[in-house]
Each structure stands twice: as structure tokens, then as C-alpha cells.
Amino acid sequence: MPTHPSARxxxxxxxxxxxLRELRLDAGITARELATRCQWSESKSSRIEHAKTxxxxxxxxxxxxxxxxxxxxxDLIAANRQADAMYVEWRRLQRSxxxxxxxxxxxxxxxxxxxxxxxxxxxxxFLQSPGYATALLSSIAAFRGTPDDxxxxxxxxxxxxxxxxxxxxxxxxxxxxxxxxxxxxxxxxMAAQLxxxxxxxxxxxxxxxxxxxxxxxTMWPLETFTIFDNDRVHTDSLTAAVxxxxxxxxxxxxxxxEELAQLAVHGP
Numbered sequence: 484m485p486t487h488p489s490a491r492x493x494x495x496x497x498x499x500x501x502x503l504r505e506l507r508l509d510a511g512i513t514a515r516e517l518a519t520r521c522q523w524s525e526s527k528s529s530r531i532e533h534a535k536t537x538x539x540x541x542x543x544x545x546x547x548x549x550x551x552x553x554x555x556x557x558d559l560i561a562a563n564r565q566a567d568a569m570y571v572e573w574r575r576l577q578r579s580x581x582x583x584x585x586x587x588x589x590x591x592x593x594x595x596x597x598x599x600x601x602x603x604x605x606x607x608x609f610l611q612s613p614g615y616a617t618a619l620l621s622s623i624a625a626f627r628g629t630p631d632d633x634x635x636x637x638x639x640x641x642x643x644x645x646x647x648x649x650x651x652x653x654x655x656x657x658x659x660x661x662x663x664x665x666x667x668x669x670x671x672x673m674a675a676q677l678x679x680x681x682x683x684x685x686x687x688x689x690x691x692x693x694x695x696x697x698x699x700x701t702m703w704p705l706e707t708f709t710i711f712d713n714d715r716v717h718t719d720s721l722t723a724a725v726x727x728x729x730x731x732x733x734x735x736x737x738x739x740x741e742e743l744a745q746l747a748v749h750g751p
Contacts, residue, residue: 510550520549618668692747702742
């Protein structure tokens with residue numbers, strides 16, 4: 484089972500801290516000498532080396548200068564930013580409302596050819612009807628206390644969802660049967676959403692599978708996730724959006740998707 488996303492972030496930060504420590508050791512200087520050269524406290528050097536405090540870009544640049552390893556700066560800053568981007572709290576992503584978040588994913592959707600989507604809690608975003616999307620995003624905005632731009636966010640989500648009807652995109656979608664029973668919005672909203680899913684089955688770009696509630700489980704229900712080509716995985720927790728790009732992790736989610744696909748039924 485994959486480790487919790489925040490644990491993966493910590494592992495990435497520890498790996499970066501180890502690389503910084505190796506730079507210091509290769510330079511033959513103590514933590515105290517490094518702190519003196521960087522003009523900060525020795526305790527700060529220790530916190531960075533032990534992954535207790537994430538370094539800033541400026542901290543990494545100063546560290547590399549102190550170790551006379553300026554050529555390593557860009558690579559280490561990139562590794563640091565990747566660790567930060569892996570796990571981003573929703574309160575940061577949604578602090579200005581929901582519309583901008585919907586629009587930010589548009590370019591990724593447009594360049595992706597194969598989407599593998601597994602949903603255990605709600606209907607996938609690009610298959611949501613306007614009414615369902617409005618009900619869902621309204622509940623998210625209320626729960627998180629974000630600015631009320633739900634109408635604009637739904638418009639942006641519908642615009643982003645046009646990729647299912649345009650261009651060279653393919654969608655392999657799996658949903659747990661429970662998703663069809665969870666009531667998001669009023670009864671007529673759910674009826675329209677289920678009708679929208681039936682229409683999606685007819686799209687040549689979409690393969691929709693439902694995992695029955697009584698299916699003998701060879702793969703346990705997982706968190707909702709999307710695999711974009713073979714490049715990245717997006718998965719969400721209550722508190723944060725998680726992006727995974729490490730090939731071994733992407734491959735693990737791809738394997739889980741194939742296992743789940745074996746449980747699903749397709750067609751009428």
C-alpha cells in the first residue's frame with residue numbers, strides 16, 4: 484500500500500537534506516564553519532541537515548556557495564521545489580476561490596492523451612453535469628470557507644471538461660458503485676448526473692467501468708486518483724492536493740488501476 488502523501492514529502496526532504504550534508508562533508512567543513520560562511524546560526528544548519536526545517540532557495544544557494552559547489556545550486560533548488568509541490572494544502576490552492584484552481588489544470592488536460600481515472604467518492608470532474616458540479620463545489624466552498632465563486636468555477640470546470648469531446652484524448656474511467664448512490668444535490672440533480680454518465684458511455688473517447696458493491700475484492704478501495712499519461716498522478720486527501728511524478732510511484736498507481744479494472748463491469 485502506498486505510504487501517506489505527507490510521508491513521501493518528508494522522504495523527499497530527507498533525501499535533499501542528505502545531499503546538502505554530503506556537500507558540506509565533501510567541502511571538508513564543519514556545520515559551525517558552514518553557518519559562519521552563510522551568516523546564520525549553527526542550529527539552522529543542523530535543522531536543515533536533519534530535514535527539520537525546509538530550506539529556502541536562498542538558503543540552498545548560500546549553502547552551495549559556502550561549499551564552493553555553485554554548480555549544484557540549480558539542481559538542488561529544483562529538488563526542493565519538487566518536494567514542496569508534491570503536497571499542497573487546499574487552503575493555499577483555494578484561498579482566492581475555486582475558479583482559478585479549475586482553470587489552472589486546463590493546460591495539463593489539453594496536453595494529456597491518456598487519462599486513467601479512479602473515483603471512490605464522487606463522479607469524475609470531467610463527467611460531472613453542471614448541476615452536480617454546482618452542488619459539489621458549493622459544499623466544498625462552504626466547508627473550506629473560500630470566496631463564493633462557484634458559478635465561475637463551474638463554468639471553468641465545464642470548459643476544462645470539453646477535452647472529453649475534442650482532440651486526441653482517451654479516458655479510462657473506473658468508479659465504485661457507491662459513487663452512483665451518494666447523493667450530491669437534489670434528486671433531480673442526481674437523475675441528471677446519472678443520465679450524463681449514460682451519455683458518456685457513448686463517447687468514443689471514454690471507457691466507463693463500475694465496480695459493483697458485491698464484487699469479490701482482490702484490490703481494496705483506494706483514494707480517488709488520476710494518472711496523466713505515464714507522467715504524473717494526482718490524488719486528493721481532505722487537507723491537500725498531492726502530485727506524484729516519481730516513476731516507481733506512477734507505475735504503482737498504474738498497476739493498482741489495472742487491478743481495479745479487473746473488478747469493473749462495462750457497457751449496458
